[in-house]
Amino acid sequence: MTSTPSPQETLAELGMRMAQGTPQAAALGFRTVSSSPGEAVMAVPWREDLVGDPESGVIAGGVITTLLDQVCGMAVSSIALRERGLLGLATLDLRIDYMRPAEPRREIFARAHCYKLTTSIGFVRAAAWDLDEADPVAAAQAAFAFTAAPRSGATRP
Amino acid sequence: MSEARDVRLARTLTEVPYMRFLGMSADLAGDEMTAVLPFSQHLVGNVLLPALHGGVIGAFLEMTALCQLSLLEPLRRQPRTIDVTIEYLRPGRAVTTYARADVRKVGRRIANVHVEAWQEARALPVAALRGHFMLSPSEESAS
Numbered sequence: 001m002t003s004t005p006s007p008q009e010t011l012a013e014l015g016m017r018m019a020q021g022t023p024q025a026a027a028l029g030f031r032t033v034s035s036s037p038g039e040a041v042m043a044v045p046w047r048e049d050l051v052g053d054p055e056s057g058v059i060a061g062g063v064i065t066t067l068l069d070q071v072c073g074m075a076v077s078s079i080a081l082r083e084r085g086l087l088g089l090a091t092l093d094l095r096i097d098y099m100r101p102a103e104p105r106r107e108i109f110a111r112a113h114c115y116k117l118t119t120s121i122g123f124v125r126a127a128a129w130d131l132d133e134a135d136p137v138a139a140a141q142a143a144f145a146f147t148a149a150p151r152s153g154a155t156r157p
Numbered sequence: 158m159s160e161a162r163d164v165r166l167a168r169t170l171t172e173v174p175y176m177r178f179l180g181m182s183a184d185l186a187g188d189e190m191t192a193v194l195p196f197s198q199h200l201v202g203n204v205l206l207p208a209l210h211g212g213v214i215g216a217f218l219e220m221t222a223l224c225q226l227s228l229l230e231p232l233r234r235q236p237r238t239i240d241v242t243i244e245y246l247r248p249g250r251a252v253t254t255y256a257r258a259d260v261r262k263v264g265r266r267i268a269n270v271h272v273e274a275w276q277e278a279r280a281l282p283v284a285a286l287r288g289h290f291m292l293s294p295s296e297e298s299a300s
Contacts (some may be wrong), residue, residue: 066212
């Protein structure tokens with residue numbers, strides 16, 4: 001890391017903000033592994049209180065859903081930051097295929113790639129894995145809409 | 158005689174650690190179930206609005222589907238999620254969220270479930286989920 005400000009640092013800051021800045025991401029222990037414009041990798045540790053199947057100890061699908069939503073949003077934000085400055089984001093839809101149960105007691109990783117950015121929408125693909133990225137536990141496809149920052153004092157309907 | 162529906166539902170809610178992490182509960186009226194997710198600070202995904210994390214809403218919908226499936230019949234083990242499609246309709250605000258699941262089809266091994274979540278008004282849903290779940294019927298009901 002250099003001490004001079006660079007776009008990369010701004011991106012690193014965005015990663016930090018998105019990984020630890022939201023209470024839910026902090027509650028799940030998300031960390032940003034890497035990020036570049038249009039791409040992001042994040043991880044969530046296995047924890048006893050996040051288990052979805054008490055018999056097998058497999059982490060809940062909901063944790064992977066949240067990780068995939070977060071990493072997809074980050075991939076869109078990071079390219080939108082470079083192309084247009086910071087914008088608010090809203091998830092339009094998120095489709096997830098669960099290919100196999102994750103290994104218990106293993107950290108889970110997710111990589112997202114924003115493959116198309118239009119004036120109002122970001123399209124993203126992502127995959128989650130535990131031991132080997134080539135053998136994913138889940139795959140996701142999502143669309144995000146850019147939202148204008150709310151004017152101060154404006155009320156929402 | 159198999160366990161009553163309300164016992165199976167209560168067991169699912171207390172034995173799945175992640176459902177306790179979310180802080181969800183469920184009310185049963187006959188065979189109609191309403192899942193309840195009280196607002197909690199740790200569920201926030203956007204501190205500016207503030208709004209629930211989109212992943213939390215999706216996860217709550219998926220857990221609602223699993224709870225609804227626990228009412229069907231005694232299962233040997235928890236159903237396994239095959240796929241889900243989540244549509245986000247409105248921001249999930251910092252209030253209690255409710256959800257109801259509709260089991261559209263139960264085959265021998267696979268169930269199709271639709272779930273809808275709302276907050277103050279049932280007619281203004283915040284999100285919807287459609288998903289497929291792999292079932293493992295118990296020996297008793299499989300025979």
